[in-house]
Amino acid sequence: MHDPFETEDDLLLPDAEGAAERPRSITLKDVARLAGLSPITVSRALHNPKLVKPDTIARVKEAAAAMGYIPNMLAGSLTTKRSQLIAAVVPQLSNSMFAETVQGLNDELSAHGYQLLLSLSNYSRQKEEDLLTAILSRQPDGVVLTGITHHPAVRKKLLATGIPVVETWDLTPSPIDIAIGFSQERIGEQVAQYLLGKGYKRFASICARDERAIRRREALEAELARHDIAPLATHLATPPTTLNLGREALRAILAAGHAPEVIVCSSDVLAQGALIEATVQGISVPDQLGIMGFGDFDFSAHTHPPLSSVHIDKRAIGVQAARSLIARIEGKALREKVIDVGFRLIERGTTRTIV
């Protein structure tokens, strides 16, 4: 097969001074002219080869390659009403669990010919709403949101466009369209029960200023309350949660004179920070202090001692979101609009093993 570029020895270099004068781009028409066909035949040869004679296809492909033809999807999507674009809004990428979800989402979308338009809301409802308008103006085939609480206009706009939507990292009986996540409340409750079962009585927590983390903590405290236990202290940390925030939080809690038996963290990153701080201060974990994390990061099994945590399949949330969206776009009926990916308490070395 011949090199499609061998005749191109006159490539234009981008212009260093001022706006680059882009060469007028090659269109379907140009290819058609070279191949001696009509534009529509070229279009079909490229996207719907069954309708075209094999040698015509060959002629088209050769012409397209020779000219370095790249289709203009803006124009295509304008007619077909399909953009092959999925938009996702997550709070943050640095130091967050969402990077894994975005990775999963991307991988699955990519495998199905979709592309990802990514926006970061920085945990701001207003920002999310602003982003959404810009997003919808790109006519995405689907939208992935983080969480279930949004600016009221978000729900309204999304319902008005009728576009498939997945809300992630949480569950709700009344999703905008589809929800894929897990119950914060059940986690809080089960963590409480687990730790109570271990005989812990004096609780503290280090919690990110993140709506879901807060709901988990509230559920935990509610369960403690049912056992007549009030938490000693809660330290709030603004995301992104870093290891140092965990260290500082534990330091602050201890400096305030609290002596918790166990400390519940809203992220393993914070938990690892607490673990290091405890180690540095000569507090033995788990003998003198238990530490419970969240997220089961891939470092969590390998700290010393390894972190007890709550496992969430962060990647699966993204993969599943992509699948549901694609199914919806392709008109397949969904088995369920609310998918619970669950969670698993992981007992490791930072919580005591004997009661």
Add this chain to the structure above:
Amino acid sequence: MHDPFETEDDLLLPDAEGAAERPRSITLKDVARLAGLSPITVSRALHNPKLVKPDTIARVKEAAAAMGYIPNMLAGSLTTKRSQLIAAVVPQLSNSMFAETVQGLNDELSAHGYQLLLSLSNYSRQKEEDLLTAILSRQPDGVVLTGITHHPAVRKKLLATGIPVVETWDLTPSPIDIAIGFSQERIGEQVAQYLLGKGYKRFASICARDERAIRRREALEAELARHDIAPLATHLATPPTTLNLGREALRAILAAGHAPEVIVCSSDVLAQGALIEATVQGISVPDQLGIMGFGDFDFSAHTHPPLSSVHIDKRAIGVQAARSLIARIEGKALREKVIDVGFRLIERGTTRTIV
């Protein structure tokens, strides 16, 4: 101001069965009709208000809000040839330094009204090339790539379109368009010199199978060779680099009977793993074993002992990439096509302080 949605009590719910029948979307024409104006006036009122009388603008805005009008950017971009879209290709997001760069890129782009089309290449040149075609078909105003080595077709296509391009995380005298990064070679060399200066003689390394990491290691070994030192062992790890990979690597190196004085890691994540493994094995760091990381992650200053590392401003690479691209798009002349963001050796507790 009146609620734009209060008259909308007939929102269509997405159809659970089969493809959603989307309501025909509201266009500029619809808004124009309601406002009693021509479409172009509405367009101007929305995007070029200086050309329009204030009360006309008010009428337009009211009509647009009442109808829940969302512009169709595909159509707009088709005419203007400007998509307000920047495409970025990075190898991975999970557990990688690129998440920070993407975050910086996004934040800066977002502040200037651009959106981000994100693709992940999984360190594959071929995948990058495949992605690029899909990317270019969206008519992005600019492209951000990771690294300076690409499939030959990548350079060709990019030059042919004349689109602004930034290559990141590395430097080269001959970028496709713009390069923003740092010199792998100088890092390898300086790390070698720094460690030699500390009196280390027996070196091992844990290195990701990543082109840039490998070049850093090679530069380090070249510098060692100049001092007649051959490294004892190199352990290669496939990205994403996890803490456990670092632990395993150190274990493997020791099990093979090597007794390095210092171990150079291509990422702080690996370094932290090595640190933990050393601690677990009762090897005192830095007394019996020095550990040098790379990347200066935000946990690195807070491990115990804190990690010596090479600081890279990962976020700045993204921010700077956005700025250069935007400048280019707006036709401003760039001061330089190759921007060295530099690096800084950070001496902390995992390398010995006395010679």
Add this chain to the structure above:
DNA sequence: CTGTTAGCGCGTTCAA
């Protein structure tokens, strides 16, 4: 300040 005309590049629809 506002409107008319034309066309961006493509795919749907209908016809041959």
Add this chain to the structure above:
DNA sequence: TTGAACGCGCTAACAG
């Protein structure tokens, strides 16, 4: 199996 006409929704260019 191929083609012609048309329109997707918008804005540039020109007019008034």
